Amino acid sequence: MKTCTRCKKPYPDELFIGAKGGEVKLCMYCREKDGERKRQYYAANREKVRERKRRYYAANREKLSASQRQYRKANREKHSERKRQYRAANREKVRERKRRYYAANREKIIMSNQRNTEERRKHQANADMEALFPGMLAAQITSNPQ
Ligand SMILES: [Zn+2]
DSSP, X not given: OEEOTTTOOEEOGGGGBOTTSOBOSSOHHHHHHHHHHHHHHHHHTHHHHHHHHHHXXXXXXXXXXXHHHHHHXXXXXXXXXXXXXXXXXXXXXXXXXXXXXXXXXHHHHHHHHHHHHHHHHHHHHHHHHHHHSTTHXXXXXXXXXX
């Protein structure tokens, strides 16, 4: 049994367990009432709440975007670190997954590789041409816009 700090009534422990299983000082009924009050307040003051938020963002745009940037950066680093660790710990699994992906998408992968090679070859040919006959390609393009 525990005593609620607001209504001062004793209730069994399970009425004090929060969403994350942490320590809660209010009984379930008081917490429900709190939530209901918040909902009602928000419903009655929707415009006011929105306007306050909007003004807060406008006034703190610089600060907020800076902290958002930092948050994103910190998380990107954390994220890539996690990925790296995962790969290191699951080297075999990752390799197997790649192998299976390749087996299932062989045609597609080969096609796309071929396309890339062709593109590269075309670029290389253009570059070679440009090296041999400087300005010729540009002249061709301007005289033949298609
Ligand atoms: Zn209570």
